[in-house]
Amino acid sequence: MPIVVREALQTDCQGIMDLIMELAVYEKMEDQVKMKIETLQEDGFGNEKYFKCFVAERLENGASKLIGYALYYYIYSTWEGKCIYMEDFYVSPEYRGKGVGSRLMGSVCKIAVEKKCARVHFAVLGWNKSSIDYYKRQGAIDLTEVEDWHLFRLTGSALEKMAAKSDTV
């Protein structure tokens, strides 16, 4: 059963949407998914591209199915320059333990090396011990644990209230 890891195409968007929902269910936050396939297509493959994506595709008896993905974009550090943020990284449970995750993450890191990005960042839920163990085995540092960094978010009415304080000329 061959599994191919390749760059995503626009035609992969439905398969990626299915995996986005699977990941959200796994993270117990499926009610937060507001993404629509048209938006994903436009934002990933339109005139302005907001993300890039690798997919893992299983090929069997002439049929193909997406069984994993790694979605990332470029970010910026004022200390180190261009970096990468891996927003989503997921392999369907029945395909784990076969090295697919390492190949997906490896693809993102290869881009980081090619584009001279000093860092690859991503976020993991604290209760997700198996993922944390996996990432630490790859040499990743838990900056929340080691350097006390907390992730904050402004959204909804709090975002609007802050926007109202702007008096930019």
Added chain:
Amino acid sequence: MCIVIRKAEVKDCPGIFDLITELAIHEKHQDQMKISLEKFREDGFGDNTKFQCFVAECEENDTLRLIGYVIYFNTYSTWQGKCIHMEDIYVVPEYRSKGIGSKLIGSVCKVADLQNCGRVQFIVRDSNKSAMKFYKHQGAIDLTEVQEWHLFRLTSDAIEKVAAKYD
């Protein structure tokens, strides 16, 4: 004394770079600063910009001085779409408690509004109690405290090892 918040221009680069260095020293991480002024200028104001910036400029006794800045860029949520990440926000100590920080963050939030970005995210050190209190007072959610999100990093050596697994 007149303070103006405006979009950064290429001529502001040396002033912003000085403030970035001040912030790195304040966070005791000045040894981690690897970027040069030239690279910073190219990344912010060259052909393919990698970040956006607002500055706070003070006019006093006919002299203009940059006394604060905020750097941000677009990110993407597969749940909500386009978002913004605020990478740096800094006001020099003697100009704090005048609402400048709020106006700088407000400028970023206004951009988020205009671009239909549902989230503005940023990171804060738990030991920075005054900043944590300030942001929570503005209605920001500590996702690490509330949802247990941890920020992870791969740096050069680890990136190369993982890259070697790519086929």
